[in-house]
Amino acid sequence: MNTESAEKARTWSAVARRVAGHSLERSFYTDRNFFDLDIAAVFARQWIFVAVDAELPEPGDYATVEVGPYSVIVLRDDEEELRAFHNVCRHRGARILEAGNGSVGNLVCGYHKWTYGTDGALRHAPSQPPGFDRGCFGLKAVHVRSVGGLVFVCLAEEPPADFAEVAARVEPYLLPHQLRRAKVAARTDLVEDGNWKLVMENNRECYHCDGHPELLRSFFPTYGYTEENLPARLRPAHERYRRADAEMRETYERLGLPYALIEELDGRTTGFRIQRDALDLAGESFTPDGTAACRRLLGDLPTPRLGHLALHLQPNSWFHVLGDHAITFSVLPLAPDRTLLRTTWLVHPEAEEGVDYDLDTLLKVWTATNEQDARLVARAQQGVSSPAYEPGPYAETEYQVEAFCAWYIDRLREELQR
Template sequence: MDTTVLSLGDPLAPARKATAEMLRERNTSFSLPQPFYNDERLFQIDMQEIFHKEWLIAGMTCEIPSKGNYLTLQIGDNPVIVVRGAEGKVHAFHNVCRHRGSRLCVSEKGKVAKLVCPYHQWTYELDGRLLFAGSEMGADFNLADYSLKPVNVKTAGGYIFISLAKEPPAIDEFLRTLDHYMEPYDMENTKVAVKTTLMEKANWKLVLENNRECYHCSGSHPELLNTLLEWDDTNDPRASQEFKDHVADSAAKWEAEKIPYLHAGFGLRNRIVRMPLLKGTVSMTMDGKQGCKKLMGRIQNPDLGSMRILHLPHSWNHCMGDHMIVFTVWPISAQETMVTTKWLVRKDAVEGEDYDVARLREVWDATNDQDRRLAEENQRGINSTAYQPGPYSKTYEFGVINFIDWYSERMLNNLGEESAHVREASVG
């Protein structure tokens, strides 16, 4: 922890204690107490203990295809840059100049030979080393003392994962599995066909809770249900025999093409599973037909259903034969969240010839906006003095229960670690 913060005391200490108590005492089959959804102090704790410590999806490797390509993102108050360096290596740094703290890269993405601060032209190599600071700094100035501050970064299956933590949680087993499941897609030869950003006036956890159940789907998502079957697994207690037979028939075809599909789980944080779409449909488009004429990677059969990838705290994904969709959730404040959606296709697919962006977007543009309205109305109700935690359905909302259980466990774990650090620092 920053020694300056320690010397001033932790203004969130009482809120941290109250947060831990509420989590320990909560009814695990009910929604969270009101402060978890609308209190700004608790939001700051969410950022410090979840979004600053867990692994997050920063983007896709295809977005920085060659040396010097970079992308930037904002995690709370922390600007981050991810850049492709020499020999294809991906680096991540705090997007903060070591001189007086200005942001180095101000664009969302771009390509550079070196990282140059626009304020005083301090210049860094793509691996973060300071190369130039000017003679004004004096003869005894040591460039080696002022490299960019690194951010943990790992890549797997075409995804870029970053963590601001000094010691992030273990993730390698999931990443190895992700590499295996994404192999058919040849992710280095994909591209982002289109990206959208949606601002929702709701707490980030409400956005995730809404995503983790389909209890609301039949009343809210007609476009999505043209193709989506809501069950994630044949073990779902609501799954019909017809659905189980459909899964078995589809799995036999995937097996023949050596397409990974079996359910792979890693605690409550990560899950990968391929499920068929509605019979007669092959892609999440309005008519269920291919959204892109060219199938991805080595895929030959367009009827691959949707491989669903969950990564808590902030991402879900749908991977079909012709395109894939990556969703990420970024908290802005206690009651505001940014949701990004990226549609990926083969790198050599031609817009207007192989795919139409409007058609590709149509289903999820509608669904995202419907979910936005649901989350915002949820937030408005929770803000009421009448709100109290309500019961989850153990059959229809088990995914929400799993998310809240994961959140509670990680929050308590990270708060405990933080308390220990504070005690050690204060004793020292």
């Protein structure tokens, strides 16, 4: 058996050994071979959240994103449509755009000045011989689409067919907030010292939420619990939640806002979860007293007291959309033990910093929460890297972690069977 076959056999064995209801084995979080497989099986085949429409408001506006070894340009073309291309010159492969975002008239490679239009067509290639056919050397396109103002790309030749159905079910929840018209108030990049799956797993449960004092001012700590497994210490919070939930449902019904839980995190190619849910205290936003952080409401909604719309999408994103602002989270793998978490805050397009919102107040809760989670993820990475680590059982409240891991294992099986 050659080295490649032996490695595939070891990988298959680890996938086959995975015990439902338990964390993954050490190699899934630490080995370069699994990291490379994750890129091939997940990030190069699934729809990946990479940006928001608000980052690309005008023709020529672009953002670049790194997905494993791939670099992708997402831009608004001259017809104001979204486009995405591999950030690779068709001459000798140089990277075309180096900045994370900006605006261009054309895409000009800085190496030999090959020049492409915003439609990806090669416009100019200096010193080529007679008969050179520019039409054969356009940029390689990447699938791209916007879902209610959230921009996704797919590197696969044939994207998952069920994404259109998921988008159709999710967009009615998003559209009242008019995220396509919003503007970016802030964006942060945080590199976490842990495997990308640990970052996602950490987000999928509130078993650890005692470590988030700022968030728990407005976010109910009962997330993931049921009446049957709710501990006595959380009963008062649960009673507040029930009252707030009843009030919110009346508001959602009156305003015609969809709010019902849809939870299909595994058992399908594009796993997702969406729900409009109550917040504690004033019930308006992620602030110390729960009041709105921005006076101008998204989508000209009539009240800030709308709780939060929570959307989870496998494999790399989650979102909180409120009456006054929205926060998007994108997880991008850098190495087996390093992951980029990109967080973007969106506000009403006419909201003015210092007038309608204080930036520190807007960012405070999730900046603190992200930093706290980063420390927890680093501790988890240190632990799973030890030879003494062995998979442990999930608590009932960690059912979404199990759903994520089951979804992930299914993607690996599909890739290994190709």
